[in-house]
Amino acid sequence: MTLSTRSRPSAARRPRAGTAPTTGRRSRQARVGLLFVAPMLVLFTLFRLVPTAGAFLLSLTDYKLSGEWSFVGADNYTRLAHEDLFRESLLVTLTYVVVFVPMTVLLSLGTAMLLDRVVWGRGFFRGVFFLPYVTSIVLAAVIWKWIYDAEDGLLNGLLHLVHVGPFDFLGHSGSVLPSIAVTSAWKGFGYSMLILLAGLQSIPRSLDEAAMMDGANAWQRFRHITLPLLRPVLFFVLVIETIQAFQVFDAMYVMTGGGPVRSSYSLVYLLYDTGFKYFDFGYASAIGLTLFAVVLAVSLVQRRFVGRED
Amino acid sequence: MATTTRRPPAARAGRRLGGAARLTTPALLALTAIVTIAPFAAMVFIAFAPASGQTFPDAFIPTHVTLENFRNVLSNSDITRWTINSLIYSLASVLLILLFASMAGYAFAKKRFPGREVMFWSFLATLMVPFQATLIPTYILVSKLGWVDGYWGLIVPTLANSQAVFLMRQFIAQLPDELFEAAEIDGASEWRMYTTIVLPLVRPALATLGVFVFLWHWNDFLWPLVIGQSGEMQTLTVGLATLQSENVPVNQVMAGAAITVLPSLLVFGLLQRYLTDSIAATGIKG
Numbered sequence: 001m002t003l004s005t006r007s008r009p010s011a012a013r014r015p016r017a018g019t020a021p022t023t024g025r026r027s028r029q030a031r032v033g034l035l036f037v038a039p040m041l042v043l044f045t046l047f048r049l050v051p052t053a054g055a056f057l058l059s060l061t062d063y064k065l066s067g068e069w070s071f072v073g074a075d076n077y078t079r080l081a082h083e084d085l086f087r088e089s090l091l092v093t094l095t096y097v098v099v100f101v102p103m104t105v106l107l108s109l110g111t112a113m114l115l116d117r118v119v120w121g122r123g124f125f126r127g128v129f130f131l132p133y134v135t136s137i138v139l140a141a142v143i144w145k146w147i148y149d150a151e152d153g154l155l156n157g158l159l160h161l162v163h164v165g166p167f168d169f170l171g172h173s174g175s176v177l178p179s180i181a182v183t184s185a186w187k188g189f190g191y192s193m194l195i196l197l198a199g200l201q202s203i204p205r206s207l208d209e210a211a212m213m214d215g216a217n218a219w220q221r222f223r224h225i226t227l228p229l230l231r232p233v234l235f236f237v238l239v240i241e242t243i244q245a246f247q248v249f250d251a252m253y254v255m256t257g258g259g260p261v262r263s264s265y266s267l268v269y270l271l272y273d274t275g276f277k278y279f280d281f282g283y284a285s286a287i288g289l290t291l292f293a294v295v296l297a298v299s300l301v302q303r304r305f306v307g308r309e310d
Numbered sequence: 311m312a313t314t315t316r317r318p319p320a321a322r323a324g325r326r327l328g329g330a331a332r333l334t335t336p337a338l339l340a341l342t343a344i345v346t347i348a349p350f351a352a353m354v355f356i357a358f359a360p361a362s363g364q365t366f367p368d369a370f371i372p373t374h375v376t377l378e379n380f381r382n383v384l385s386n387s388d389i390t391r392w393t394i395n396s397l398i399y400s401l402a403s404v405l406l407i408l409l410f411a412s413m414a415g416y417a418f419a420k421k422r423f424p425g426r427e428v429m430f431w432s433f434l435a436t437l438m439v440p441f442q443a444t445l446i447p448t449y450i451l452v453s454k455l456g457w458v459d460g461y462w463g464l465i466v467p468t469l470a471n472s473q474a475v476f477l478m479r480q481f482i483a484q485l486p487d488e489l490f491e492a493a494e495i496d497g498a499s500e501w502r503m504y505t506t507i508v509l510p511l512v513r514p515a516l517a518t519l520g521v522f523v524f525l526w527h528w529n530d531f532l533w534p535l536v537i538g539q540s541g542e543m544q545t546l547t548v549g550l551a552t553l554q555s556e557n558v559p560v561n562q563v564m565a566g567a568a569i570t571v572l573p574s575l576l577v578f579g580l581l582q583r584y585l586t587d588s589i590a591a592t593g594i595k596g
């Protein structure tokens with residue numbers, strides 16, 4: 001899902017050119033093919049397919065750390081529906097998505113458009129904006145936690161210069177999610193920026209020039225030329241960032257521990273605590289599947305829209 | 311490529327708005343670049359500042375530069391062990407994923423065998439399942455194998471990387487079939503064809519994929535957090551989070567942070583062009 005739509009999966013289905021394989025050759029090929037795929041197939045079955053099926057089965061049990069379990073049907077899901085903690089964490093996650101996605105997409109689009117227009121130094125700036133992407137979100141969280149610090153932090157130091165503050169960015173329920181979103185956007189916008197820049201550069205210059213001759217202003221050209229032509233790429237970026245935002249956890253774990261008073265306690269945070277603090281594996285699996293359902297829904301919406309495009 | 315189609319500056323200079331844009335674009339870029347770099351600069355300043363200098367303007371006026379934070383974090387924490395763990399985790403994963411993914415990619419691209427399509431599409435379909443959704447069952451499986459809190463448990467489950475298989479198949483599919491037919495007529499064994507035709511010809515793809523796999527594992531957090539329960543089995547990311555949560559002085563945390571980011575910066579410095587180009591071309595992402 002994180003792969004670009006430009007790849008051509010049908011390429012391998014093309015029959016081998018020329019000679020028609022004999023039966024002996026065909027069976028040898030089959031044997032060799034299976035041998036080459038075997039290591040990955042074993043790993044894949046064991047650590048992707050089995051856990052995926054396992055998540056469904058576990059979510060119907062009350063599996064505990066001891067390994068004891070009994071079948072409880074849909075109990076875990078009814079519990080989810082009635083648990084305040086789950087509802088709260090879902091709300092926190094949705095709020096985070098609503099704050100983070102527009103922020104990061106606008107930042108990526110803005111920088112991509114600037115890079116597309118700049119005559120000199122494009123490679124340099126592109127490198128600078130991409131730099132945070134190669135670091136870990138834990139590193140970003142550690143640095144930004146200091147930046148937001150109420151006493152020593154960079155941001156309050158700057159605000160102090162204009163006699164404002166101090167403000168405890170991570171200490172208030174209203175500002176904690178935007179502050180974390182800024183951290184994640186800083187860490188990750190370089191990726192979407194590169195995708196959007198590639199999209200922008202594939203738009204023929206002549207279109208823009210023709211519109212300029214006709215007297216279209218910058219906004220009109222953006223609205224009627226750039227935006228429609230960029231739509232598929234923009235949509236790809238939007239979906240990738242949305243799916244990623246729903247999985248938010250690392251930054252919250254490091255920066256706030258879910259606080260203050262669970263106002264940055266996301267769905268994955270709840271999953272982590274349920275699984276590895278309370279060892280309630282069955283219930284935690286049900287939370288995991290809820291996340292899967294949400295991500296799947298987002299991808300299906302993408303299908304729908306991209307389908308309409310053709 | 312796009313630079314050749316860029317309109318000449320003269321065409322823009324004629325427009326009033328275009329003239330202004332010529333100045334605002336670099337100005338905005340420079341401003342964004344400063345904001346992007348500032349957190350890294352802050353990290354470096356604080357890491358080299360004396361223990362008292364962790365407050366904003368002070369830390370940025372380096373009265374004297376000291377290595378004491380690095381010395382302290384190295385002696386007071388398990389950071390050396392974490393670095394070794396991160397290196398083992400990342401390098402072993404790179405080697406094994408490149409090997410297994412290129413083998414599977416070769417089979418999917420050039421061999422016909424029963425179940426090929428079903429296998430390939432089920433590999434791809436699991437890209438839709440977020441890792442967190444299967445975290446619990448994967449953990450239970452690993453604990454049944456007795457691999458919790460060890461290198462096997464850390465590394466092996468993360469080798470099932472469908473994105474790597476997909477990319478290798480795309481690249482190997484582009485190699486002309488005639489190469490393999492000629493080698494077959496010469497009596498080359500299948501393993502020989504794989505090592506002497508496939509691997510050398512997809513070396514650029516292997517290099518790109520290798521760099522990405524390294525970064526994914528070096529920066530990975532949730533799986534190492536869950537699986538490395540003792541202090542000794544933590545990776546650098548998990549260790550850094552531990553440092554942050556214990557009452558370690560900010561200067562030392564930042565010194566630790568600077569150590570964790572070093573390999574990423576090295577990779578970035580050497581291969582920046584390479585990384586950015588391959589993202590634009592394939593959309594590869596961790």
